[in-house]
Amino acid sequence: MLRLLVFSDSHGVRQPMKDLYDRYINDGVIHLGDHIADARWLLQRTNGHPVYQVLGNCDLGEMGYERQVLELEGAKILMMHGHRYGVKSGYTTALAAAKAEGAQAVLFGHTHIPFMERRDGILMLNPGALRNPNREYAIIEIENGTVKGVLLQDAE
16 A cells, blocks of 8 residues: 655645655655645655655746656556646546546645545545645555545644
């Protein structure tokens, strides 16, 4: 089983990411954009664990991918920020992209609103925004091609 912390929209909030990374037994981190520099900062402070990352709409001028498909423990996970998929007005396009990839999960941010639901067998998860006062984030567990998630918060 693989356990990953999922952050999005950190917008310069770095130390809480490191504190949460240290708190949980984990195999790495997913950062879904808006301040990808925060993900790169965290990568320098992990114990060799990966920090998977994508660009968000506030990452102008940064190098990286706008979306990625991870293949982990027999599951495909589509990660994106979501701004190019209209997630503020619905999840249809993001879900269609996940189906096209044959993904078991699609992870996105952008709205700053936590969301988790399984649609057509695909886990759709937005961890919320780490920069919100409630410090919203998620943990996903991947095992034998199945992805499960939980939404969490760490209020200041």
